[in-house]
Amino acid sequence: MASDRRLLWVISYHHACNDGTLMALVAVLPILIDEMDLTYSEIGLLGFGLLITVVVQFFVGKASDRHFSRYMLEVGAALMAASFLLIPLVSDFRGLFVVVIAMRVGASFYHPIGVSWITREYQGKYLDTALGIQSGVGNLGVIIALGSSGFLGEYLGWKAPCILWAFINIVAVAMGLALTKGHKAPAGPSRKTRTAPARSTLKKIAWITLPIATGGAFYQVTTYFGPINLTQVHGWSAGDADLMFATWIGVGTLTSYLFGRISERYGRATILRYGYVTGCASAFLLAFVSSWYLILPTLLVFGAVFFLTYPALFGVASNATDPSERGTAFGMIFGFQLGGGAIVVALCGVVSDIFDDPSYSFIIVGVLGVASVLTLTILEKDNGR
Numbered sequence: 262m263a264s265d266r267r268l269l270w271v272i273s274y275h276h277a278c279n280d281g282t283l284m285a286l287v288a289v290l291p292i293l294i295d296e297m298d299l300t301y302s303e304i305g306l307l308g309f310g311l312l313i314t315v316v317v318q319f320f321v322g323k324a325s326d327r328h329f330s331r332y333m334l335e336v337g338a339a340l341m342a343a344s345f346l347l348i349p350l351v352s353d354f355r356g357l358f359v360v361v362i363a364m365r366v367g368a369s370f371y372h373p374i375g376v377s378w379i380t381r382e383y384q385g386k387y388l389d390t391a392l393g394i395q396s397g398v399g400n401l402g403v404i405i406a407l408g409s410s411g412f413l414g415e416y417l418g419w420k421a422p423c424i425l426w427a428f429i430n431i432v433a434v435a436m437g438l439a440l441t442k443g444h445k446a447p448a449g450p451s452r453k454t455r456t457a458p459a460r461s462t463l464k465k466i467a468w469i470t471l472p473i474a475t476g477g478a479f480y481q482v483t484t485y486f487g488p489i490n491l492t493q494v495h496g497w498s499a500g501d502a503d504l505m506f507a508t509w510i511g512v513g514t515l516t517s518y519l520f521g522r523i524s525e526r527y528g529r530a531t532i533l534r535y536g537y538v539t540g541c542a543s544a545f546l547l548a549f550v551s552s553w554y555l556i557l558p559t560l561l562v563f564g565a566v567f568f569l570t571y572p573a574l575f576g577v578a579s580n581a582t583d584p585s586e587r588g589t590a591f592g593m594i595f596g597f598q599l600g601g602g603a604i605v606v607a608l609c610g611v612v613s614d615i616f617d618d619p620s621y622s623f624i625i626v627g628v629l630g631v632a633s634v635l636t637l638t639i640l641e642k643d644n645g646r
Contacts, residue, residue, distance in 0.1 A: 337370025474601025
């Protein structure tokens with residue numbers, strides 16, 4: 262079990278590197294606006310590059326089902342490290358866009374490989390615990406990046422956080438090669454066994470695609486428009502607003518570590534229902550309230566409950582699919598999650614411009630949350646989950 266836990270923490274560290282690197286770039290964008298004279302449309306185009314991850318990770322997941330290799334996580338981390346080492350060398354939007362695309366390609370590896378590896382390696386009651394740990398460690402990487410990159414960029418220049426996260430990814434490569442040495446990758450399908458068609462895999466997880474996409478939208482809209490709403494509409498300082506939403510991610514990280522116990526007691530279906538109901542209520546509140554004594558408890562409850570829906574959905578997808586198609590399944594799942602988030606964020610930007618009010622973003626995502634609750638309620642019984 263010690264070696265199994267070591268493997269889990271290595272995979273989880275890769276998750277922290279993956280998500281933290283992405284958040285570090287978001288954190289230094291305000292600095293790059295001045296350094297490179299970027300326009301808001303160019304920043305939007307950089308964000309829309311998230312769809313590159315959606316496309317690439319589907320093929321990465323499909324490839325892992327045919328031939329699973331423990332080195333694939335290291336390939337992704339190495340690409341992200343190389344991308345951030347190159348960022349300080351560019352001086353305009355074109356160069357930055359090329360580097361961001363390369364980083365998005367690197368980010369395509371973790372979710373279809375790391376999460377599917379965990380679901381193949383850990384079975385039974387420990388699966389939920391393992392999924393909760395990897396989810397929590399990934400969130401921890403986001404918190405560290407969000408809390409440090411902006412300050413490092415201001416005091417040491419925007420190159421500093423880029424170099425730091427490149428080094429962190431290099432450590433992930435070295436750690437993966439050293440600590441998983443001799444550990445056999447999960448057995449994939451035999452040569453005589455053909456991997457399941459993508460259409461067949463999609464059919465098994467189709468009933469949760471809307472909640473998955475909505476979950477991605479909740480995360481992206483809250484991180485992008487939450488601080489903007491407080492600063493632009495309600496007069497908060499950027500530091501105070503960022504602190505509020507860092508707390509939101511922080512409490513979500515803590516509860517993610519406890520997902521195994523919570524799931525064992527209440528079940529995944531109950532977690533999903535209450536998670537999306539909480540998300541809906543929180544979104545509508547965040548659209549209208551501005552006082553810290555209302556926003557803080559809202560975000561604490563929102564984070565504590567809603568972040569549990571991510572490992573819950575992973576567990577549902579794991580039960581619905583065969584080990585031989587897990588890479589494809591999780592490639593699809595994170596495609597819906599990231600794609601849904603990218604599209605909804607773009608829509609929220611347009612609507613916010615029309616009404617000159619970013620709070621409409623939370624109304625949009627709240628409505629999507631209601632649709633997800635109805636979907637889970639109606640289809641849960643029919644699917645026997």
